[in-house]
Amino acid sequence: MCQGSRFSAFLSKLTHAVFVSIFTKQVIAPRSIFLFLFISDLFLSPLTRVVKTMSFLYFSYIFFSSLVVTGLLPSFLICQRVAGKSVKGFRERLGVVPAQKIRLLTGTPRIWIHAASLGEVRVAAAVVNALREKIPECSIIVSTMTESGRNLACKTFGRRVPVIYAPVDFPGSVRLSLSTVRPDIMVFLETEIWPVWVWQARRMGIRIVLINGRISLSSFRNYVRFRPFFQEVLESFSAFSMITESDAERLRAMGADPRKIEIHGNAKYDLLKKEPDRAVEGKYRRLLEINADDRVLVAGSTRNGEEALILDAYAVLQEEFPGLILVIAPRHIDRVPEIGALLQKRGFRYQLRTDFPGNSRTAGIIIVDTFGELFDIYSIGNIVFCGGSLVPLGGQNPLEPAFWGKAVFYGPYMQNFPDATAVLEAADAGVMVADARSLADRALWFLSRPLELDRIGKRARQAVIGQGGAAEKHAEEIKRTLG
Structure with missing residues (x-):
């Protein structure tokens, strides 16, 4: 580098330092x-x-x-x-x-x-x-x-x-x-x-x-x-x-x-x-005021466009199970206001995860607005839906809810987790749904048959242990x- 170039570089750096x-x-x-x-x-x-x-x-x-x-x-x-x-x-x-x-x-x-x-x-x-x-x-x-x-x-x-x-x-x-x-x-x-x-x-x-x-x-x-x-x-x-x-x-x-x-x-x-820590389930049931006999649908890592479909299915399920609790955990929590606005528009009351503790649960829908809790929140679900799979975004890991022995639902777009999906399907422990209607129909079938719900959860857990x-x-x- 010539001397002039070196001096220009020096002067540029010095000017920047002065500016700062x-x-x-x-x-x-x-x-x-x-x-x-x-x-x-x-x-x-x-x-x-x-x-x-x-x-x-x-x-x-x-x-x-x-x-x-x-x-x-x-x-x-x-x-x-x-x-x-x-x-x-x-x-x-x-x-x-x-x-x-x-x-x-x-x-x-x-x-x-x-x-x-x-x-x-x-x-x-x-x-x-x-x-x-x-x-x-x-x-x-x-x-x-x-x-x-x-x-x-x-x-x-x-x-x-x-x-x-x-x-x-x-x-x-x-x-x-x-x-x-x-x-x-x-x-x-x-x-x-x-x-x-x-x-x-x-x-x-x-x-x-x-x-x-x-x-x-x-x-x-x-x-x-x-x-x-x-x-x-x-x-x-x-x-x-x-x-x-x-x-x-x-x-x-x-x-x-x-x-x-x-x-x-x-x-x-x-x-x-490893063996699931059942104390985690008790912790979140107490925190969110969810009883052991309450039916819970957890929709984890949902993406834009999925919440509307999940609400369509939830509305159908509520006709048969009016006390059904829906927990929505969006993949990106900056979308929480957007999801809240959608719920209000559709006439659903909701609370945020950060409302607890300190408030009583008064709504049937809870939106998770925190990081790092979804894996543990899966423990309170009867049915868990893996987000990013009803829209073409590759899905989420279905073996995480399977760890807790839950019925695992997912859409047709699970290309990011083909091995995990194959593990569950080989054990007859995964439920693929194509749209809101099939999500509602399959969830209704399992919620109406507690023994079958328990069996598919156990198969899912055994599939995880085998990995x-x-x-x-x-x-x-x-x-x-x-x-």
Whole structure:
């Protein structure tokens, strides 16, 4: 770089530092200026060296995504300042890992597991347990993308495993976090394929594996449009430990080396083999004032368009069972006001989960407006409907309500969970419904026949018990890759 270019870059960074200082009404200390210049160099300098090590397509992705991040960051900080709010874990997302977290990593090898949100954290828990048995001397750190995922991870692992927010997929933030953690292996769960993170880890000599890997049909259609790009990303992985043969086939079609691919099943099922804690059911019955003889339909992880269909079925069921309680847990809780408006329009009274405790239950419908409780709330249902399946969005895991021994209903769109659906259907323990009418008819049939309702629930529970062992196989793949 010529001296003029260096001076222009320096001047640009200094101007930005002055702007930030003026905006925040702080005096610029010399050390603050040099710290800002150091951080800017840390974030931007990797881009000056990538052309020699990757294709133009890969470089373009990193370059333009970096432009977006650096372009939006000042505006984002201004909005934060004006609104008086801060993003949880903002420093960690920029790659600054707290020193106290690093001090907990006392063993070797050092394993970093990235679990994006709630579902992946549950998988991580099963894999961590298996790793502790196979590599007792290892140290493990877990990262998440979402606040709900982080909260569950902290609750699940306690002080045994440090938990951090994942860095933004941006050269500087990823490089800073990897340099701080210094993992021997980077473990991504399910569909977490982050191009910049993968590239930076490979450059630093860190092994990379994908475990409990799954590629949904909808994701696959997007991936294959950019096959040359993703083929290059996948080249950096040392191993792929997939859930099903279909997942493996899609990964091969994306350009992954077939020699690196193994099929080991779904580690989510390992946590479902334990005996259900019946105290959980009692807790939620008391909390929501639902008696043991009350009939309850739980609609979990519902998506836009499904609530109207569920209400159509509920209206029919109420004619025969006027005391039937409906619990609606939307996949995204920011849709709660929208669902509430729909209920009011249809003439249904409802309460929110956060109304309890503190209020008596006066309505037949409860909307769950909290994170992380759905799995436990399944325990109070007689029938559980898995959302995202009456609309073409791939469904939700039907084995979670099956864990509690419930009659599990789902729509025709379960393509994200073909293995779980097959497990239930092989045991005659899953009920597929095509629309609101069939949902009402099948629910009416089972609610009118308590013995049959109990039998299908027991079959579902037995089907879950028959699964398991995948977490140990995924952990073995990690151990093998470490060498």
